[in-house]
Amino acid sequence: MMAKISLNPDSLFDSRQYGFSQIVVAQGSRTVYWSGQVAWDENQLIVGENDLRAQVWQSLRNVATAVTTAGGTLSDIVTLRIYIRHDWMDKTAPVSEGLKAFFPGDHPPATTWIGVQSLARPEFLIEIEGTAVLD
Numbered sequence: 001m002m003a004k005i006s007l008n009p010d011s012l013f014d015s016r017q018y019g020f021s022q023i024v025v026a027q028g029s030r031t032v033y034w035s036g037q038v039a040w041d042e043n044q045l046i047v048g049e050n051d052l053r054a055q056v057w058q059s060l061r062n063v064a065t066a067v068t069t070a071g072g073t074l075s076d077i078v079t080l081r082i083y084i085r086h087d088w089m090d091k092t093a094p095v096s097e098g099l100k101a102f103f104p105g106d107h108p109p110a111t112t113w114i115g116v117q118s119l120a121r122p123e124f125l126i127e128i129e130g131t132a133v134l135d
Contacts, residue, residue, distance in 0.1 A: 007022060019095075032067060
């Protein structure tokens, strides 16, 4: 198993309540990067139009597919960058719920949430990219 340590010092807020760690230190032999994953299925059909929760779950399922295709697991993910359409930034509880569902426990990836004007298609509410480190 790849060496991965999550750090959440008392001098920073407890981000685990939102589903992510403040710091992740990882060591391995391969690094995996994937393109931003949105709520498209394999046929480029939107899953959950105007439904952030459904789009979060589909995007995270696509992230899982990307990582497992590269030979890893969700536990190998060390960081995520989550782009959320700015008009949904005050409704992000489904993002926390999705992170906690896909990354349970005390060692979720470090994560940055970024409000953006728009994504590649008007129906996209969220896009998730990141990095995994594998043995």
